[in-house]
Amino acid sequence: MEKQLSISRRRDSMFQSMQHERAEADNRRRHVRLQLAEQSHALIRIVKLEGYEVDMNPGVILLENLSPDGCGFRTGLRFPAHSKVIYKVEWETEGKRMELRGTIRWRSKDENGYRYGLRFLPNIAERMLLTGILNRLILKTCPGQERIHRLYRSQIGADRSFGFVQRKGKF
Numbered sequence: 001m002e003k004q005l006s007i008s009r010r011r012d013s014m015f016q017s018m019q020h021e022r023a024e025a026d027n028r029r030r031h032v033r034l035q036l037a038e039q040s041h042a043l044i045r046i047v048k049l050e051g052y053e054v055d056m057n058p059g060v061i062l063l064e065n066l067s068p069d070g071c072g073f074r075t076g077l078r079f080p081a082h083s084k085v086i087y088k089v090e091w092e093t094e095g096k097r098m099e100l101r102g103t104i105r106w107r108s109k110d111e112n113g114y115r116y117g118l119r120f121l122p123n124i125a126e127r128m129l130l131t132g133i134l135n136r137l138i139l140k141t142c143p144g145q146e147r148i149h150r151l152y153r154s155q156i157g158a159d160r161s162f163g164f165v166q167r168k169g170k171f
Contacts (some may be wrong), residue, residue, distance in 0.1 A: 034134055037141055040143040042091035050084045068131045070120050076113035079104055092135050
């Protein structure tokens with residue numbers, strides 16, 4: 001009986017924490033999210049649960065948007081949105097294989113399953129690589145958006161290392 005009460009208390013505590021984290025996550029984005037024009041499928045799996053490494057089978061998700069801080073995605077799968085659950089998202093873009101860890105910050109139900117917001121937990125190299133890839137995607141999909149290009153280039157801080165040297169009006 002004591003064990004059931006303990007589990008119930010932990011579940012209630014996690015639920016309250018999830019509601020608080022969802023409220024904090026709303027409209028606090030530091031970076032512009034790039035809406036993906038073409039469907040981009042990715043794999044997601046839980047890799048850490050309350051501090052313990054776990055080995056779970058991956059599920060398929062549809063990436064909707066990306067930023068250096070996170071992504072939005074859709075899936076028919078229901079994942080917990082809690083900071084103590086760490087996910088790994090794997091996808092390929094611009095010829096690069098990306099594998100980033102993160103936490104689901106929010107979840108909402110829609111007609112085809114669920115929509116999620118995931119905040120990445122990248123190291124500096126992963127963040128710079130992702131920002132460079134996003135800059136290239138923006139250049140490709142929105143060539144007239146010079147202000148956004150400058151914003152992303154300023155975030156990487158190392159334009160030359162990613163080949164973003166402006167020459168005669170071109171990148």
